[in-house]
Amino acid sequence: MANNPGVNKLARVLAQxxxxxxxxxxxxxxxxxxxxxxxxxxxxxxPVPKQDYVLNHLLLGEDSxxxxxxxxxxxxxxxxxxxxxxxxxxxxx
Numbered sequence: 059m060a061n062n063p064g065v066n067k068l069a070r071v072l073a074q075x076x077x078x079x080x081x082x083x084x085x086x087x088x089x090x091x092x093x094x095x096x097x098x099x100x101x102x103x104x105p106v107p108k109q110d111y112v113l114n115h116l117l118l119g120e121d122s123x124x125x126x127x128x129x130x131x132x133x134x135x136x137x138x139x140x141x142x143x144x145x146x147x148x149x150x151x
Contacts, residue, residue: 088130
């Protein structure tokens with residue numbers, strides 16, 4: 059397989075794409091809470107169940123609950139999304 063031109067080309071493309079991802083990681087992004095409490099971020103469109111993401115209670119407050127439709131700021135720590143805060147428009151302040 060090492061002499062297979064198709065496999066070699068695929069390996070070069072994969073190495074290039076992984077290098078591009080490593081060179082410009084996106085740590086912060088916006089997301090939205092779904093009806094069942096899952097998190098969907100703007101770049102990772104698969105729902106993350108609520109038991110699989112971390113909620114920052116220090117900024118949101120201990121009694122604060124996320125609601126369906128809330129827009130949130132998310133920071134990725136390795137492969138774990140952490141909801142930092144709820145995003146509100148200037149009209150809501």
